[in-house]
Amino acid sequence: MSRAALLVLADGRFPAGGHAHSGGAEAAVKAGRITGGASLEDFCRGRLHTAGLVSASLAAAAVLGLDVRELDAAADARTPSPALRAAARKLGRQLLRAARATWPGDELDAVAREFPKGAHQPVVLGLAARAAGLEAVDAAYCAAYESVSGPASATVRLLSLDPFDATGALARLAPELDRVVDRAVEAARRAVDDGVDALPAASGPLLEIGAEAHAAWAVRLFAS
Amino acid sequence: MTVTGVRATARILARDDGRGGTSLPVLEGDGPLALRRTRASGAEARVMLVGAMSGPLGGDRFAVEAKVAEGARLSVGSAAATIALPGQTKGEAHYDIRLDVADGGELAWLPEQLISARGSDLYVTTRVELGARARLVLREEQVLGRAGEEPGRLTSRLTVRVEGRAVLDQELACGPGAPGGWDGSAVLGGRRAVGQLVVVRPEFAAEPVAARMLGEEAALMPLAGPAVLVSAVAADALRLRRLLDEALAALG
Amino acid sequence: MHLDHSHDGPSAVSADARRPDGSRRALRIGLGGPVGSGKTATVAALCRALRDELSLAVVTNDIYTREDAEFLLREAVLPPERITAVETGACPHTAIRDDISANLEAVEDLEDEVGPLDLILVESGGDNLTATFSKGLVDAQIFVIDVAGGDDIPRKGGPGVTTADLLVVNKTDLAPYVGSDLARMAADAKAQRAELPVVFQSLRSETGVRDVAAWARAQLAAWTA
Numbered sequence: 001m002s003r004a005a006l007l008v009l010a011d012g013r014f015p016a017g018g019h020a021h022s023g024g025a026e027a028a029v030k031a032g033r034i035t036g037g038a039s040l041e042d043f044c045r046g047r048l049h050t051a052g053l054v055s056a057s058l059a060a061a062a063v064l065g066l067d068v069r070e071l072d073a074a075a076d077a078r079t080p081s082p083a084l085r086a087a088a089r090k091l092g093r094q095l096l097r098a099a100r101a102t103w104p105g106d107e108l109d110a111v112a113r114e115f116p117k118g119a120h121q122p123v124v125l126g127l128a129a130r131a132a133g134l135e136a137v138d139a140a141y142c143a144a145y146e147s148v149s150g151p152a153s154a155t156v157r158l159l160s161l162d163p164f165d166a167t168g169a170l171a172r173l174a175p176e177l178d179r180v181v182d183r184a185v186e187a188a189r190r191a192v193d194d195g196v197d198a199l200p201a202a203s204g205p206l207l208e209i210g211a212e213a214h215a216a217w218a219v220r221l222f223a224s
Numbered sequence: 225m226t227v228t229g230v231r232a233t234a235r236i237l238a239r240d241d242g243r244g245g246t247s248l249p250v251l252e253g254d255g256p257l258a259l260r261r262t263r264a265s266g267a268e269a270r271v272m273l274v275g276a277m278s279g280p281l282g283g284d285r286f287a288v289e290a291k292v293a294e295g296a297r298l299s300v301g302s303a304a305a306t307i308a309l310p311g312q313t314k315g316e317a318h319y320d321i322r323l324d325v326a327d328g329g330e331l332a333w334l335p336e337q338l339i340s341a342r343g344s345d346l347y348v349t350t351r352v353e354l355g356a357r358a359r360l361v362l363r364e365e366q367v368l369g370r371a372g373e374e375p376g377r378l379t380s381r382l383t384v385r386v387e388g389r390a391v392l393d394q395e396l397a398c399g400p401g402a403p404g405g406w407d408g409s410a411v412l413g414g415r416r417a418v419g420q421l422v423v424v425r426p427e428f429a430a431e432p433v434a435a436r437m438l439g440e441e442a443a444l445m446p447l448a449g450p451a452v453l454v455s456a457v458a459a460d461a462l463r464l465r466r467l468l469d470e471a472l473a474a475l476g
Numbered sequence: 477m478h479l480d481h482s483h484d485g486p487s488a489v490s491a492d493a494r495r496p497d498g499s500r501r502a503l504r505i506g507l508g509g510p511v512g513s514g515k516t517a518t519v520a521a522l523c524r525a526l527r528d529e530l531s532l533a534v535v536t537n538d539i540y541t542r543e544d545a546e547f548l549l550r551e552a553v554l555p556p557e558r559i560t561a562v563e564t565g566a567c568p569h570t571a572i573r574d575d576i577s578a579n580l581e582a583v584e585d586l587e588d589e590v591g592p593l594d595l596i597l598v599e600s601g602g603d604n605l606t607a608t609f610s611k612g613l614v615d616a617q618i619f620v621i622d623v624a625g626g627d628d629i630p631r632k633g634g635p636g637v638t639t640a641d642l643l644v645v646n647k648t649d650l651a652p653y654v655g656s657d658l659a660r661m662a663a664d665a666k667a668q669r670a671e672l673p674v675v676f677q678s679l680r681s682e683t684g685v686r687d688v689a690a691w692a693r694a695q696l697a698a699w700t701a
Contacts, residue, residue: 076447
């Protein structure tokens with residue numbers, strides 16, 4: 001068991017498919033809602049406190065051993081957009097493949113058998129963290145950070161944004177990321193006793209609506 | 225100093241009257257939450273929620289419980305928009321709505337808008353439990369501030385279960401003090417009206433509705449279950465209502 | 477790894493050469509190369525040449541999501557259920573080399589849905605001369621360049637030209653018009669690649685994709701031997 005495993009799991013180059021997804025940034029760029037570094041930061045802040053919080057709590061709850069099927073259903077209920085549900089399952093399946101190769105074990109194998117088409121990515125992320133010997137807080141950090149690093153790196157490609165601007169935005173979000181992780185882990189611990197309803201359900205309407213608009217485009221750079 | 229807000233719970237029970245209509249054996253208003261039965265339409269009983277005074281204010285706890293028994297049909301509307309206002313007591317106001325529709329029952333829950341006035345702090349919880357083959361149309365609209373006014377803080381969680389399984393669980397938090405980014409490009413994008421229309425019909429299980437955009441800032445989305453959600457943001461309440469009305473009409 | 481991995485369902489985690497039931501899975505051949513060199517046209521020609529004798533499927537990796545897949549669908553080289561597009565997030569080389577997870581899902585889904593398959597062609601999105609396929613994704617790779625891209629490409633080398641199992645120099649019919657020296661290209665390729673094979677082809681000529689198809693058949697014969 002090593003805390004450094006968190007660096008492996010959180011590495012943007014961990015081969016789990018994230019590079020092909022923009023976390024809603026492509027739709028927001030097209031709609032004129034992200035135009036540069038400041039609006040990217042604003043977008044990321046909103047995503048962190050909504051989808052990021054929910055993902056972080058799901059991941060933390062998976063580490064704490066909540067039932068995977070219940071967590072997956074909770075993720076479905078918290079993801080009204082069918083395009084986002086499909087993307088989350090696709091990414092979950094890819095992450096599960098990478099995690100099984102990296103940290104082989106029976107628990108991940110069982111999830112692959114139960115969800116041949118993939119479980120929601122944050123749930124798998126929690127299970128991968130668990131397989132890597134990490135704790136709930138580690139998984140929550142990983143999920144919360146992914147919720148903002150994905151849109152940031154996609155926006156660098158989409159707008160040819162100065163990569164230092166994007167990285168600066170992520171750094172400025174760090175204190176809020178800490179708070180989101182605290183909330184996520186606290187909720188996950190409550191869910192151990194009270195069930196998945198205790199997990200946050202924060203939503204960003206424009207994230208869901210934008211994902212549906214994006215899914216209908218004939219030509220796009222990112223899968224979501 | 226202990227000043228407590230108003231506590232009020234209104235209750236409705238709708239039952240199949242056995243003669244092709246719906247009876248209302250329970251129709252209890254409470255304090256500021258008054259209920260009026262209005263003219264029925266066919267098998268459906270109609271109830272109007274009449275706000276005898278504006279509210280909820282800070283510290284208030286309002287609740288509405290509506291139960292639709294097997295085979296009954298109920299439609300609930302409100303006479304006017306609900307305005308969340310700051311109160312004399314500190315602390316948030318709560319508005320809890322609990323809707324139960326038994327097997328084969330049908331509920332249309334179509335209140336007017338909820339307006340979050342400056343300085344208010346309201347936590348709305350809407351929980352819907354549906355039995356097998358129950359039908360639902362539920363509309364929620366949040367308006368951030370009266371005309372030209374800054375909004376208060378509003379947190380609204382909506383949970384819809386079909387046969388115990390959650391098909392929708394989402395919370396919207398906005399206004400001063402809400403987590404960051406609420407007015408930004410991932411959440412509301414500066415829009416001042418946001419709404420949800422949930423439609424549950426058993427036939428959606430076999431014939432799911434395809435997702436589609438309704439203009440630029442609204443989408444019809446099939447949920448993981450026999451339900452669809454129309455999610456919309458708009459510049460104002462009027463435009464929002466038009467979008468949701470069109471979506472409902474399009475569902476037939 | 478536990479023994480039960482090969483029996484009850486969960487897909488393989490890497491490029492295992494066998495299906496969960498123990499039989500040998502389809503051979504996977506990657507086609508990479510610069511934009512416009514004729515990768516998609518070569519895939520289409522290969523499908524036409526091989527589809528009557530082999531069970532085939534194609535995975536495309538587009539820069540703009542589904543363009544190449546849609547070309548193949550329009551051309552009707554295979555039934556639509558045998559063609560899958562992988563979305564690459566503006567980085568086609570990442571999807572075939574650094575993070576192959578989406579492509580592995582795609583090839584496994586094809587095997588599940590239309591299999592058993594003999595051969596899966598994985599076409600990369602048009603990229604630069606350094607793009608190569610991961611060995612975790614394909615068993616052999618073809619690098620496609622064309623004479624119009626400049627006759628100095630073989631001399632410049634790069635991982636694709638130097639290490640691909642087959643180098644295809646495409647559009648030889650255009651050589652006189654663009655002033656490319658085919659003999660020089662052949663000599664440079666030989667110098668870069670030693671014994672690795674090179675095919676010069678024009679899909680407009682009578683022989684078309686014949687040599688590449690023959691190479692693919694030989695790869696498959698070696699794979700199933």
